[in-house]
Amino acid sequence: MLLAARVTAANVQDGHGAGPLLQQALQRHPTLRCILGDQLYGGPVVAKAMAELSPAWRFETVRKPRGQIGFAPLPKRWVVERSFAWISRCRRLGRDVERYQRTALAFLLLAMLRRLARDSELP
Numbered sequence: 001m002l003l004a005a006r007v008t009a010a011n012v013q014d015g016h017g018a019g020p021l022l023q024q025a026l027q028r029h030p031t032l033r034c035i036l037g038d039q040l041y042g043g044p045v046v047a048k049a050m051a052e053l054s055p056a057w058r059f060e061t062v063r064k065p066r067g068q069i070g071f072a073p074l075p076k077r078w079v080v081e082r083s084f085a086w087i088s089r090c091r092r093l094g095r096d097v098e099r100y101q102r103t104a105l106a107f108l109l110l111a112m113l114r115r116l117a118r119d120s121e122l123p
Contacts, residue, residue, distance in 0.1 A: 002083070002109070004028060005108055006020055006105075007102075015043050022049055036060050037060075041061070042059070042061045046059070
C-alpha cells in the first residue's frame with residue numbers, strides 16, 4: 001500500500017520532488033530504513049535529502065541484471081509497477097488532468113482505498 005504520496009506540477013523533476021515526499025514518509029513511518037527507487041532517484045539531490053532527513057536510511061537502486069534482453073519482472077520493482085497498474089484502473093486518473101494538486105492527490109488516495117476494499121472482500 002501507499003506509504004506517502006505527493007503531487008507536483010509537471011515541470012518538477014522526480015528527484016527534486018523526492019525531498020518533501022521523503023520528509024512526509026519519515027514523519028508517518030519513522031522506522032522506515034530502506035528506500036527503493038529507479039535510476040532517476042539515484043542522483044545527488046535525493047542523496048542529499050535522505051542524508052539530511054535520516055542518516056539511517058539506505059537507498060537501493062533497482063536495476064535489471066546485466067545481460068538481460070527483453071522484459072523480465074524484477075521482484076522489488078514489480079511491487080511498484082503493480083501499484084501503478086491498480087491506480088491506472090481508475091479511469092479518471094489516467095484521462096483527466098486535475099486543476100488542483102490536492103484534487104489529484106485525493107483521487108490517488110481514493111484509488112488506493114478502492115484497492116484496499118477489494119482486497120478485504122477476498123476470502
